[in-house]
Amino acid sequence: MSSIFFIEEEMSRESILKSKSFLAGVILFALGTGMGLIAPELPVMAKAAVFLAAYLLIGKDILLTAGRNILRGRVFDENFLMTVASIGAFLIGEYPEAVAVMLFYQAGEYMQERAVSNSRKSISALMDIRPDTANLQTTDGIRVVDAKEIRVGDTIIIKAGEKVPLDGIVSDGSSSIDMRALTGESLPQDVSAGSVVLSGSINRQGLLQVQVTKEFAESTASKIIELVQNASSKKAKTENFITKFAGYYTPVVVGVAAALALIPPFALGLGSFSEWLYRALVFLVISCPCALVISIPLGFFGGIGAASSKGILVKGGNFLEALNAVDTVIFDKTGTLTNGIFKVTNIISQAGFTKEEVLQYGAYAEYHSTHPIAVSIRNRYLEDASNTIEEDWITGLTERAGFGIMVQVGGSSVLAGNLRLMEDEGVSVEPEDEIGTVVYIAVDRRYAGAIVISDEAKADSRKAIDGLRGIGVKKIAMFTGDSKKIGDQIGKELKIDEIYSELLPDQKVEALESVFYKRKSQADRGGKVVFVGDGINDAPVLARADIGIAMGGVGSDAAIEAADIVIMNDEPSKLITAIRIAKKTRTIVWQNIAGALGVKGIVLLLGALGYATMWEAVFADVGVALLAVLNSVRAGRTE
Numbered sequence: 001m002s003s004i005f006f007i008e009e010e011m012s013r014e015s016i017l018k019s020k021s022f023l024a025g026v027i028l029f030a031l032g033t034g035m036g037l038i039a040p041e042l043p044v045m046a047k048a049a050v051f052l053a054a055y056l057l058i059g060k061d062i063l064l065t066a067g068r069n070i071l072r073g074r075v076f077d078e079n080f081l082m083t084v085a086s087i088g089a090f091l092i093g094e095y096p097e098a099v100a101v102m103l104f105y106q107a108g109e110y111m112q113e114r115a116v117s118n119s120r121k122s123i124s125a126l127m128d129i130r131p132d133t134a135n136l137q138t139t140d141g142i143r144v145v146d147a148k149e150i151r152v153g154d155t156i157i158i159k160a161g162e163k164v165p166l167d168g169i170v171s172d173g174s175s176s177i178d179m180r181a182l183t184g185e186s187l188p189q190d191v192s193a194g195s196v197v198l199s200g201s202i203n204r205q206g207l208l209q210v211q212v213t214k215e216f217a218e219s220t221a222s223k224i225i226e227l228v229q230n231a232s233s234k235k236a237k238t239e240n241f242i243t244k245f246a247g248y249y250t251p252v253v254v255g256v257a258a259a260l261a262l263i264p265p266f267a268l269g270l271g272s273f274s275e276w277l278y279r280a281l282v283f284l285v286i287s288c289p290c291a292l293v294i295s296i297p298l299g300f301f302g303g304i305g306a307a308s309s310k311g312i313l314v315k316g317g318n319f320l321e322a323l324n325a326v327d328t329v330i331f332d333k334t335g336t337l338t339n340g341i342f343k344v345t346n347i348i349s350q351a352g353f354t355k356e357e358v359l360q361y362g363a364y365a366e367y368h369s370t371h372p373i374a375v376s377i378r379n380r381y382l383e384d385a386s387n388t389i390e391e392d393w394i395t396g397l398t399e400r401a402g403f404g405i406m407v408q409v410g411g412s413s414v415l416a417g418n419l420r421l422m423e424d425e426g427v428s429v430e431p432e433d434e435i436g437t438v439v440y441i442a443v444d445r446r447y448a449g450a451i452v453i454s455d456e457a458k459a460d461s462r463k464a465i466d467g468l469r470g471i472g473v474k475k476i477a478m479f480t481g482d483s484k485k486i487g488d489q490i491g492k493e494l495k496i497d498e499i500y501s502e503l504l505p506d507q508k509v510e511a512l513e514s515v516f517y518k519r520k521s522q523a524d525r526g527g528k529v530v531f532v533g534d535g536i537n538d539a540p541v542l543a544r545a546d547i548g549i550a551m552g553g554v555g556s557d558a559a560i561e562a563a564d565i566v567i568m569n570d571e572p573s574k575l576i577t578a579i580r581i582a583k584k585t586r587t588i589v590w591q592n593i594a595g596a597l598g599v600k601g602i603v604l605l606l607g608a609l610g611y612a613t614m615w616e617a618v619f620a621d622v623g624v625a626l627l628a629v630l631n632s633v634r635a636g637r638t639e
Contacts, residue, residue: 022106025057029099044093051095059086059102080250088257088281130200130221134165137209148216158208163200167219168210170195174401175206176371179481188371190402190418198504204371206401220504253287253604279610286603296589299632303585311568312578313552319564322547323582327527328516329473329575330541333480333490335534336551337572338455342372344380346452348432358449360387361441364409365416367394373437376453404439415442422447435489454486457493464572465494471579474527477516479508481537508541532572534559549575592628599624 032050056063059082066079082101089098134147135157142157147165150156155171158164164177174192179201188204191197197210200221216222261280264270300317307314314320334340347355363381366374367389381387396408403424404417415425416439422429427442436454440447465476477498480487487501500511516529531538531545539562542548550563551570560566567574 021057021060025054025059025099026103028054028057029096029103032099033096048090048095051099052090055086055090055095055099055102058099058106059083062102062106075251080254084254084284088284092278092281130219131163131165135159135162150212150216152212152215154212156210156212158197158203158210160203160205160207163202164197164210165219166199166210166212166216167214168197168212170197170208171211172209173207175208176204176401178202178204192402220506249287253284257281257283257287283604286600296592299585299589299592299628302588302632302634303581306585307578307581310574310577310581311571312574312581313566313568314578315564315566319547320578320582320585322528323530323565323579324586325528326530326547326579327473328475328477328529329468330477330479330512330516330529330531330545331496331572332531332533332535332538333478333482333487334455335570336532337461337478337494338457338490340455340534342376342437342453342455344376344451345436345454345456346434347449348434348452349449350447352446353443353448355449358441359451361409361412361414361443361448362416362439362451363387364389364394365405365407365414365441367391368397369399369405373439373453377439377451412443413445415445416440435486455490457490458570458572460571460573461494464575465496467573467576468579471576479503479511479531479533479541505537505540508538509544512541512544530575532567532575533563534570538562549578588631588634592631595631596624596628 028050032047032054062079062082066083069075069079086098086101089095089101130147132147133144134150136143136145136150137155137157150166156166156168160175170191170193172193174190176188177191177197178188179198191208196213197208198221199214199219214220257280260283261273261277264276265273270276296317300320303320304314304317307320331337344359347359349355349358359377359381362377366377369375378389382389393410394407396406398406400406400417400421403421404415406425407414407416415421415427418438419429419431419440422440422442425442425445427440427445427447429440429442429447432438432440432450432452434450434452436452439451439453441449441451468476475498476496477500478487478491478494478496479500480490481503482501484501487499490496491499500508500515503511512529512531528546530547530549531541532549532551533542534551536559538550538559542550542559543562547565548563549565549567550559552560552566552568565578567578
């Protein structure tokens with residue numbers, strides 16, 4: 001641990017030193033520029049020395065990179081062109097221009113690299129779902145051991161409030177297991193002897209004995225973490241336009257500059273070598289792609305700023321650019337398309353009882369429980385200000401884990417629980433065919449009715465799906481860890497094309513790859529797949545999708561870290577806004593590219609013919625860059 005800390009400390013120190021050297025270079029650049037304006041009579045060598053120092057401090061990384069690439073055989077890239085153009089500017093005495101070339105380039109690269117590097121910061125929150133120790137039952141009692149030492153067939157003890165360290169089967173005990181971290185579903189799952197429990201889930205109550213079925217590295221929580229770590233390496237990267245362009249542009253302009261310097265004076269006998277060398281160097285200064293280097297990141301960062309003002313955080317220009325090609329959107333259900341908050345959606349009463357009485361008995365029975373179902377029933381009952389709960393009416397409460405509650409309310413015996421509780425207690429009940437979780441209520445062994453608890457679709461979800469179809473998204477699907485019945489009901493309500501239910505995290509990734517990416521491969525299409533989710537369980541598929549979008553308000557830290565884009569107010573329709581901003585940004589970026597190339601092409605021709613001086617060269621470089629900046633400001637404006 002100490003060695004890791006030392007390495008991190010050294011990396012941090014190196015970063016600080018780099019920042020300080022860059023700042024020092026900027027200060028020297030400003031000093032040299034000021035000297036030229038205030039004291040033009042100063043010796044040229046003094047000014048040159050100041051600018052040279054600034055040049056080396058600001059551009060040393062580019063110079064070193066260009067040198068290394070040359071040694072590796074990769075000569076013609078943007079680093080090489082920056083180096084040749086800036087050295088050329090020094091040779092013809094344009095010292096401020098030489099430094100400015102490096103300064104603009106470094107600033108653009110720094111902003112872009114920082115945004116991309118933040119897209120995968122840490123999965124420390126995800127690591128918390130996997131405990132490193134386990135309570136191993138031995139002949140000598142219970143020992144706390146490293147979870148990696150546990151073998152298949154061993155028995156572990158999981159106490160109330162503890163996380164399950166390894167997958168297994170309950171051999172003794174009953175409890176309620178919170179599987180939110182794995183399935184994203186808020187509703188706990190009741191378990192008893194014979195039930196399967198997965199690592200990463202939480203034992204809410206009682207003591208469980210679990211026989212281990214998978215070792216540490218193969219357990220569910222470990223697999224989730226592995227998926228997140230590996231998925232990033234599979235993500236398709238948006239190709240860097242400048243790098244690709246420079247592969248063609250750089251050798252051409254360097255070749256033309258060399259030809260300008262050598263062919264006219266030596267092969268054609270036109271003028272002196274020094275005259276044509278000057279033209280060649282002017283040509284190189286003009287050809288410096290500074291405007292292109294600035295226009296692309298600034299355009300995207302303008303778009304990123306516009307998105308941010310709408311509550312949409314984009315972690316890099318490449319992800320904003322990729323939104324232009326979206327043709328498939330996959331939504332998680334709970335917390336993304338639905339509110340993720342369970343509410344009473346229906347109350348069923350039988351003869352002799354009113355709905356109000358069924359709800360009242362349910363609220364009294366669940367009064368002392370912290371279970372989400374119990375909370376939703378109490379909340380519904382207490383919505384009416386005239387309703388109160390007299391605690392002293394409640395006596396003889398017995399909670400049967402996995403079944404429900406038996407309690408005395410006033411002078412009546414009340415049962416509140418699932419169908420198995422009713423059957424065990426001899427209450428005649430016809431199963432209710434309802435979407436959601438059904439809590440059956442019996443009073444004095446007589447079936448009184450049932451309370452249905454379920455999640456509800458967000459009011460914004462239908463708007464999001466209709467809007468996505470309106471802007472050209474061809475396929476909309478939904479992944480959920482919930483039952484097929486509930487998944488189909490939500491999917492039908494929202495008119496979703498494809499619904500995949502009862503999925504664990506690894507199955508979501510499998511479905512993404514085997515269905516959607518396989519389909520795209522067969523169709524040979526370049527459209528992007530977006531996944532929108534909010535839970536830790538969504539982190540692997542968020543990382544694997546072409547573009548992962550997390551709901552930041554209710555989303556887990558792991559999901560937000562794994563995602564490429566974060567919607568802070570949890571409105572799915574914000575995806576439509578993000579795509580529209582991306583399209584506007586792309587238009588502005590390509591306007592900048594076309595404008596920069598057009599102006600440079602004209603001035604390059606004039607420079608080659610000897611009609612362009614260094615003033616035109618400066619305009620073709622810095623002036624066009626400033627025009628690109630002004631155009632990029634439009635990307636930051638939102639409607």
